[in-house]
Amino acid sequence: MRWMIKNGTFITMNEEQPVFKGNMIVENDRIEALTADELDESQFNEVIDGSNRVYIPGFVNTHGHAAMSLLRGYADDLALQVWLQDKMWPNEAKFTANDVKWGTSLSVVEMIKSGTTSFVDMYDHMDEVAGVVETSGMRARLTRGMIAIGCSEQVQKDKIEEAIAFSKTWEGKANGRIATMMAPHAPYTCPPDFIEKVVQASHDLNVPLHTHMSETAREVQENVDQYGARPVAHLQKLGMFDRPCLVAHGVHLTDEEIAILKEYDVRVSHNPGSNLKLASGIARVPELLKAGVWVSLGTDSSASNNNLDMFEEVRLAALLHKGVSGDPTAVPAMEALKMGTLYGAKSIWFEDVGMLKAGYKADLVGVDIDQPHYYPKTDFASHLVYSGAGQDVADVWIDGKQVMKNRTLTTMDEEKIKAETQACYDRIMSTS
Amino acid sequence: MRWMIKNGTFITMNEEQPVFKGNMIVENDRIEALTADELDESQFNEVIDGSNRVYIPGFVNTHGHAAMSLLRGYADDLALQVWLQDKMWPNEAKFTANDVKWGTSLSVVEMIKSGTTSFVDMYDHMDEVAGVVETSGMRARLTRGMIAIGCSEQVQKDKIEEAIAFSKTWEGKANGRIATMMAPHAPYTCPPDFIEKVVQASHDLNVPLHTHMSETAREVQENVDQYGARPVAHLQKLGMFDRPCLVAHGVHLTDEEIAILKEYDVRVSHNPGSNLKLASGIARVPELLKAGVWVSLGTDSSASNNNLDMFEEVRLAALLHKGVSGDPTAVPAMEALKMGTLYGAKSIWFEDVGMLKAGYKADLVGVDIDQPHYYPKTDFASHLVYSGAGQDVADVWIDGKQVMKNRTLTTMDEEKIKAETQACYDRIMSTS
Incomplete structure (x- = not known):
């Protein structure tokens, strides 16, 4: 599985390249490259438009x-x-x-x-x-x-x-x-x-x-x-x-x-x-x-x-x-x-996690910046820290796999989980 | 214009009735009543299902x-x-x-x-x-x-x-x-x-x-x-x-x-x-x-x-x-x-604002509580304060008029405003 995000803004946590605008390639569970090169899209299993997103490590x-x-x-x-x-x-x-x-x-x-x-x-x-x-x-x-x-x-x-x-x-x-x-x-x-x-x-x-x-x-x-x-x-x-x-x-x-x-x-x-x-x-x-x-x-x-x-x-x-x-x-x-x-x-000694850099695990988050509190489009690190909230997260990948797509979870049944936790709570409170 | 929210949870800010579960009636710009009575829905211009919402004054x-x-x-x-x-x-x-x-x-x-x-x-x-x-x-x-x-x-x-x-x-x-x-x-x-x-x-x-x-x-x-x-x-x-x-x-x-x-x-x-x-x-x-x-x-x-x-x-x-x-x-x-x-x-000397109570202005907010961070359904005042965020707001009324419906604004053109503010910013930064 090899896929890419094109035209994204990446806040990398890598001091050599703190903010990168361009494309990111992921192969299986790891980041293969961040690149400004024009790429042949047919070479990828999936190509994601990143133009309304800022990406950070999860x-x-x-x-x-x-x-x-x-x-x-x-x-x-x-x-x-x-x-x-x-x-x-x-x-x-x-x-x-x-x-x-x-x-x-x-x-x-x-x-x-x-x-x-x-x-x-x-x-x-x-x-x-x-x-x-x-x-x-x-x-x-x-x-x-x-x-x-x-x-x-x-x-x-x-x-x-x-x-x-x-x-x-x-x-x-x-x-x-x-x-x-x-x-x-x-x-x-x-x-x-x-x-x-x-x-x-x-x-x-x-x-x-x-x-x-x-x-x-x-x-x-x-x-x-x-x-x-x-x-x-x-x-x-x-x-x-x-x-x-x-x-x-x-x-x-x-x-x-x-x-x-x-x-x-x-x-x-x-x-x-x-x-x-x-x-x-x-x-x-x-x-x-x-x-x-x-x-x-x-x-x-x-x-x-x-x-x-x-x-x-x-x-x-x-x-x-x-x-x-x-x-x-x-x-x-x-x-x-x-x-x-x-x-x-x-x-926590996860040495290949926490940075958007070739060789690191593809654990990353796409934040929807097409919202009023991300305007004007200036310093996105500042916007994320001082203006952002969890609900702005649109897409999430862990180990190269997409676990949330436009706020819908792909691996978990949210409705069932909410109902089951409520039932657990009710039972706990009803027992002395 | 007379409308109602039925089966809502209302955090009123009224000490006599801090949390009320039931119906709220609005006539024109003001709250007419909070009531547990069964109501004839045909008497209202609009009936809104409040069962997945907590309402607070704006x-x-x-x-x-x-x-x-x-x-x-x-x-x-x-x-x-x-x-x-x-x-x-x-x-x-x-x-x-x-x-x-x-x-x-x-x-x-x-x-x-x-x-x-x-x-x-x-x-x-x-x-x-x-x-x-x-x-x-x-x-x-x-x-x-x-x-x-x-x-x-x-x-x-x-x-x-x-x-x-x-x-x-x-x-x-x-x-x-x-x-x-x-x-x-x-x-x-x-x-x-x-x-x-x-x-x-x-x-x-x-x-x-x-x-x-x-x-x-x-x-x-x-x-x-x-x-x-x-x-x-x-x-x-x-x-x-x-x-x-x-x-x-x-x-x-x-x-x-x-x-x-x-x-x-x-x-x-x-x-x-x-x-x-x-x-x-x-x-x-x-x-x-x-x-x-x-x-x-x-x-x-x-x-x-x-x-x-x-x-x-x-x-x-x-x-x-x-x-x-x-x-x-x-x-x-x-x-x-x-x-x-x-x-x-x-x-700010708005004496008929800030409380969900008969006679007060109908300035209120419906928060979507069908989200993981509002579970289990216990103390919603606590959930709003310690767990909530602005993005949880679904519906907003001011002076009895709905200005946001399920996160879509009814009175403002959000896309145009975002584009215009970006243009303003770009112009300001380009002039010395």
């Missing part, structure tokens, strides 16, 4: 819990610990494998429809999640999130075994679209010896680690009270950073901690929408970027966001740090767009 | 400069004064009446398509703006924004005369859809004696006042340096607050200043997107609301936002102040929605 959402879409709008405007312990966890405990399947499906629909082509998921019933990724055509780095406090030694052991089995089963599956990690949920939900066991498994499997870290000031203080160290030093000591490691949030960081993250090449998933909504605070993103840390963007779950539209996270990343720092040049539009795409791929 | 955008859409994306990521003085003002000086007509038209298209039914505009060539409002069916409070520094006494006098003439010509026109104000641009662009003259005109015409105030820390300091007072005390002394007055921004306010704004019933247009993008800071919205000041929402122009989607301002109002204050209950979803609708109407 967004990479580096932190989330897809199945939690079932709890969207269920309990807003509460503090993180109350929200987690009183509202989320008791209801999540009722989630069956079937709930996870449909909740994840709804999230994947939403992600594709707003231009996300890769995502991280940390949850339970992960075989269901992987199944949805496989059939939807999505790309993902998946991990069984493990909470260990309050569990017997046997249950802790079972959780790690389950996470290992999941990784062994799914790593590299679906033409490489599925990769895995190991994920102790957080320092405040996992005892140190448990974390060390997970780190060992990450070594054995040769997969990265993922965890929540320093999301709230309270959690940082409790870590100090309980373990005599802030979370960064604590996790460093437990060996987390000796492995490739992605931490979510990283809101409350000192200069020294930022230096440690850089030293160990720890990657940070910045979740501005979720951090604001849960009043967790505002991460020190300009400082992290300046230190050379890979900072990417995540939505977190749609229970704390409340959607999975990466346009919003990109815009928040661009706006928020200007307003907080007083520096209007903090996180310019193109840098925010890179955080949402290229830096996202880097953050 | 958004009221209380600060902007619509024609500046021509400069969207032209000069981002710069400091306010540089952006204004080096980028905006020199290009705005080239704007002709024709440019203002098309730039405003583009903005009105964008506003209607994202659910705004009333807006404030402070600009030049205001007869053109009023003309667009009249023909589009929009509702607006309009004012000729006056910059007086560097102008001769004669030019200053001419500007005030022009603003007075505009007010006299348009106040109450278009079945009352057009109202006016008097607007000295800002304390830093208008000498005190000029402001006093504008205040006098506002008395004479019996219309409110509008100005930019305390947007940046620098501007506050310069006011102190030049006039020995911060902007609030300065404007109070000049008599601005003895008249009904709407101030835009109000980012840098002390407790004492908030108390003065409350005492004089000054209304504040909070522009979170613009304030973040220009790194002006973050307004003390929870404190203003707590003090009982009417706080509404404005986009500012799409040159500093960069769109006119009030969903984004509502969401920012709900998210930002949680994250900054550390209080996740700050500005709950419904309060943010009220800021965007009811409080907006109150802020």
Whole structure:
């Protein structure tokens, strides 16, 4: 299968050629070339007119819990610990494998429809999640999130075994679209010896680690009270950073901690929408970027966001740090767009994703720019970041395959998924 | 003309009945009733099925400069004064009446398509703006924004005369859809004696006042340096607050200043997107609301936002102040929605706008909730605020007349407007 987009505008994330106008050729799952040459159209299986589109690499959402879409709008405007312990966890405990399947499906629909082509998921019933990724055509780095406090030694052991089995089963599956990690949920939900066991498994499997870290000031203080160290030093000591490691949030960081993250090449998933909504605070993103840390963007779950539209996270990343720092040049539009795409791929070790360049995976998004908020036709990176929204996404390809065509999904039954998720929600709420 | 929506979900902004499920009857320009009664459909000119919609009062955008859409994306990521003085003002000086007509038209298209039914505009060539409002069916409070520094006494006098003439010509026109104000641009662009003259005109015409105030820390300091007072005390002394007055921004306010704004019933247009993008800071919205000041929402122009989607301002109002204050209950979803609708109407003295209630103007918006990010069907106020976007708006009525039907405008030629604004932009950029 060899196809092309002609007369498109491509925002590439490639510094050698940030914006390219012309044609893009895709062969099977990879970009073959971006070229201004006149091409013999008969040589291609399909030729797509790109003249009313701007193309970008698909967004990479580096932190989330897809199945939690079932709890969207269920309990807003509460503090993180109350929200987690009183509202989320008791209801999540009722989630069956079937709930996870449909909740994840709804999230994947939403992600594709707003231009996300890769995502991280940390949850339970992960075989269901992987199944949805496989059939939807999505790309993902998946991990069984493990909470260990309050569990017997046997249950802790079972959780790690389950996470290992999941990784062994799914790593590299679906033409490489599925990769895995190991994920102790957080320092405040996992005892140190448990974390060390997970780190060992990450070594054995040769997969990265993922965890929540320093999301709230309270959690940082409790870590100090309980373990005599802030979370960064604590996790460093437990060996987390000796492995490739992605931490979510990283809101409350000192200069020294930022230096440690850089030293160990720890990657940070910045979740501005979720951090604001849960009043967790505002991460020190300009400082992290300046230190050379890979900072990417995540939505977190749609229970704390409340959607999975990466346009919003990109815009928040661009706006928020200007307003907080007083520096209007903090996180310019193109840098925010890179955080949402290229830096996202880097953050989850997808080395051939996140750029429109020959040899990279053909994960890309066509945005409909024939709309009033994209006029006048000036700087499209600016328009995407400061004026765009997920609903502007018209076409999506992942691994060279078109998964959305003019806003119609080609791999998923949206109507059935909406109905099934509603049924799941109704059942969860009706059981105590 | 008498029509109804049946089986709709209405988020009313009426505290007696915040969410109503049933039917709404409209007669001519006003809501006749919200009723659960079975109705004889033959009694109505039109019966609309509302079962896949959530209805809210149209958004009221209380600060902007619509024609500046021509400069969207032209000069981002710069400091306010540089952006204004080096980028905006020199290009705005080239704007002709024709440019203002098309730039405003583009903005009105964008506003209607994202659910705004009333807006404030402070600009030049205001007869053109009023003309667009009249023909589009929009509702607006309009004012000729006056910059007086560097102008001769004669030019200053001419500007005030022009603003007075505009007010006299348009106040109450278009079945009352057009109202006016008097607007000295800002304390830093208008000498005190000029402001006093504008205040006098506002008395004479019996219309409110509008100005930019305390947007940046620098501007506050310069006011102190030049006039020995911060902007609030300065404007109070000049008599601005003895008249009904709407101030835009109000980012840098002390407790004492908030108390003065409350005492004089000054209304504040909070522009979170613009304030973040220009790194002006973050307004003390929870404190203003707590003090009982009417706080509404404005986009500012799409040159500093960069769109006119009030969903984004509502969401920012709900998210930002949680994250900054550390209080996740700050500005709950419904309060943010009220800021965007009811409080907006109150802020511009549209006393029968902003609520879905018998007797109020039929300015309303139908949002398409049959989309993944509105599932599961739980709390629709939350879904609108935390998950919605302007593109979800399907239908819009203003003054009882449908101006958008399933995303197609009924009063404006969108294609022509896009082409004309592009032509205006190209001409402006090609002239020095």
